[in-house]
Amino acid sequence: MMSLKSVITCIFIATGIQNFNSVKQSITQNCVVTGTIKGIQKDMLYIMFEDTSSKHIRIDSALVENEKFTYRVNLPKPQLCMLSLKVTNKSGKKIGFGMGAKVIISEGVLKIKAHKDSLTKLKAEGTFLQDEYNAVLKKLTTEYKIWSDLNLAHQKALKAKDSKQVNILEEKIVAEKLKIRQIIIEQAKLNPSSLVSSYIVYTNFPLVRDVSSNIYALLNATGKQYVYAQWLANRIFNSGTAIGGFAPAFELPDMNGNIISLDHYKGKYVLLDFWASWCGPCRAESPNLIKAYQAFRSKNFEVIGISIDKSRQNWIKALNEDKLPYPNVIIPQELLRKISDAYGVRSIPQNFLLDPKGKIIALNLRGSEVYQKMQEILK
Secondary structure, eight states: OOOOOOOSSOOOOOOOOOOGGGSOOSSSEEEEEEEEEEOOOOEEEEEOOOOSSSOOOOEEEEEETTTEEEEEESSSSSSEEEEOOEOOOTTTTEEEEEEEEEEOOOOOOEEEEEETTGGGGOOOESSSHHHHHHHHHHHHHHHHHHHHHHHHHHHHHHHHTOHHHHHHHHHHHHHHHHHHHHHHHHHHHHHHHHHHHHHHHHHHHHHHHHGGHHHHHSSSSGGGGGGGHHHHHHHHHSSSTTTSOOOOOOOEEEEOOEEEEGGGTSSEEEEEEOOTOOHHHHHHHHHHHHHHHHHGGGGEEEEEEEOOOOOHHHHHHHHHHHOSSOEEEEEHHHHHHHHHHTTOOEEEEEEEEEESBEEEEEEOEEEEEEEHHHHHHHH
């Protein structure tokens, strides 16, 4: 099965009651991956393990003959890997690995069915962990599709200036977001030892960021040993931008070259909005931010747009097209890594709501959530 990616998130930096305790946790996991790949008479299938302690991906291989293959391996614990074939250029020369599909290799026999031209759509089943992964992924894929459709409808309603429909859709978007979160929370709660849980929480981090520490706490010692849980912990506890932390200071230029300092806004509630001109979901949020800004700017509230655009020209064009009335700055490319690491930003849109002392009090507010949060604070 393919790993899940939210279609309304722009990535810019190069992602039952029974639980895993019921799976035999032997020192060595005797694992077998077997199946068919239609259209291959003789070729190599490559197995890439990304969740290792090494800095490099470990690559194994299995021979596919007459469309069939069997791969055997002993592992100290279950691991998630990507199955891939090498791609060829027009002259028939193999030039690298093609896009593969992720599966979980654990004790038992994992059965694969695929076609060489659509390996990302392979079917994998037969082991407890793979079946668990398939089940939660099916739930999330269904809800993400609904969420995506709602966001597309919201964008159309905004363009049509249908305020009634916009408000209805914003309420549905918030409700759907909470529904997706609940699936992720239930996965961690019911399967605290599972590789699946650590992977699902980590890969959906932008959506659950503001409650990620609570979800991480649901994992037990076994669940926290997986590298995805370790990466998740690093994002939560070492980014410096969890709820309750203080937003890292910055000094960045606006469209006129004037330097805007975050320290200048101490004493105000400030929403920091990370976005880019090329990010459709980001720009779809602009009317929501404008609405909140206009409603609360006289009540000690400010919005600062922070662009990661490479093109200053495209950034300024977007500012004019969207008619953003609040301060906007752009991150020089030489500072992008430093600032994105400081804030733990790996995808956009992302935002951080600060209190007058500069402390983070909310994360990733979407739709009408900014307006509702400020209404709650200032009532």
